[in-house]
Amino acid sequence: MKNSILLIVFFLSGIIFSNAQEKQRYKELSKETLSYSSQAKDCWQNSDESCIPFYKKMVASAKKNKECVPCAEIELVKGYYNEYEVDSAIHHIKNVLKDAKSQKEHIKWELEQDGYGMLSHSYYLKGDTQKAIKYLLESSKYADKLGNKEQAAIIKANLGNYYNNMQNYKEGIRFQKTAIKDLKALGISKNTAVFAGNIAGAYIDSNQPDSALVWGKRTIKMALEQKDANSLTAGYYLTGAAFEKTNIDSAFYYVNKSLPWAKSTNNLLSMATAHNILGNVYSQKSEYQEAKKNFMLSIDLYKKIGKPIGLYAPLKTLGLEANRFKDYEIASKYMSEYIEYQDSVVSEDNRKLVHELNTKYGAEKKQKLLAEQKLIIEKEQNQKRLILIVGIVSVLTVLSILVLYRKNQKIKQEKTIREKENEVLTAFINGEERERSRISQELHDGVASMIGVAKMNMETLPHLSEEKQKHQIQKVVQILENTHSDIRHIAHNLLPITLEKEGLVKATEQFANEINETGILKITITNQTDGTLNLSTQKQLMLFRMIQELVNNSIKHSQAQKATIVFRQNQHNLLIEISDDGIGFDGGVTRENQGLYSIHQRMSSILGRFSFEQGENNRGVRSILELNTSK
Missing domain, CATH: 1.20.5 (Single alpha-helices involved in coiled-coils or other helix-helix interfaces)
Incomplete structure (x- = not known):
């Protein structure tokens, strides 16, 4: 069930926007155009059919009346996102961001805030976390420009979701709690139930059931106060999940309470998750048939809404439970489907498990034949191993005899040379x-x-x-x-094109600009060379990779805010100095610090030197790459 609990709460939160009447862009649309938005909302509440046609009519009305088309198209984006048509959502988001440039400043900022926010979550659903974080930070910039403190708090909560789903639960929970605190300071209770549910889900996935139980019950209380049916659904099944390992009866009670609420809102994803948890509860009670029934309902619902992340949990658990109760046909089917759905390299243990299940489901003769074939293969492998061992022993014996005739000094010299070569390699x-x-x-x-x-x-x-x-x-x-x-x-x-055409300094400047655009680290480049480096493209590429690695170390480990890269050159030497203002580093360039030691060895291989030291007052680090350009 790993990640499935958290994911459903994440989908409930998504990108949360302020109320429609607070948006300036709605003033740019006529009553006729806005009427289609109202029809779409009625559709969401009262129909199982797609509500996209109403949003399309809204866009068409805006075009016909020569109104603000991106102001209408952003609503179409929300429709596609809510129906999990992510590619369509991304396509229309790009239209909105392009057309927003011609709008009034305030309207432009609103569209960019919501557009980048939707783009962030769309890419997250596609599994591209890097782009998701990039666009969420863009959305945050425009929320700040608008002075929208409520949306800024919501963005913090969504950033917390990203951390949680990357299993950095400590940071994820911290951002969620900060978002709730910020909203309360603004006197806003809306959406705090959603964030409380996110926190409960994170505690469950990080195996902290006691804390999960506290926040699950808070979610229920907040959802009742806010009359938020989706959050109430999540609160019930999260509380049930928290009880799953300690109190089966309570778990059964809370999860069953979540199902009617999920059905009342027609939230298929909530129903899928609730049935998955209920399947786990029945598994704990060793009631296999009821567990199987609920897992299958969960799988069917996940498939109906387009296989979002989370489907693999009921697939895997049903496969394992079916194997435990010797229902090998079901076990083989769903474990195979689980591995196929993973779309990644599965572990050897899972492959062996599926093989075992398929073997059990096969006929007895097939089992016997497989066993005989396995025995033959093992005998052949043992023979090959024996031949290999004899060969290795023979070679080692010959080498040992030769080594005895060599002088001690020569042995030491050759050993030193080999060690250096191995280190460089x-x-x-x-x-x-x-x-x-x-x-x-x-x-x-x-x-x-x-x-x-x-x-x-x-x-x-x-x-x-x-x-x-x-x-x-x-x-x-x-x-x-x-x-x-x-x-x-x-x-x-x-092989960066800039490096090949314009050299190391220009390629480093481009790399620094890309980092600066993310806002993660501010890098300043100082070029004190005469613009001509007497270095081959291969050596420049090696230096560029080492600069990238040192900057990435600053980002990952030093908590730095600023960094500088300085290029200096004299008659024979090129010096590259990389420094930051982070927390510093206690170690040195030793074999234990593999990354720094690797850089040291690579510099040695091109007859260069690498040094690494603490900054002033033990703040930050200073790295120097020095290379003789005359060789």
């Missing part, structure tokens, strides 16, 4: 492995998932009308354009 291998891991992560999280979405959209084409086919093709084109942009970004990181 290890430094290069570690650097390459980190780069490969980064590229692999970017390809998996970005390119692979986007291509998968494009593939699924293309597979639906034969079943759509001609008009919907055109719309679907447009979506695929947009996905491919985004994928193309991501691939170009990855290629740029492999």
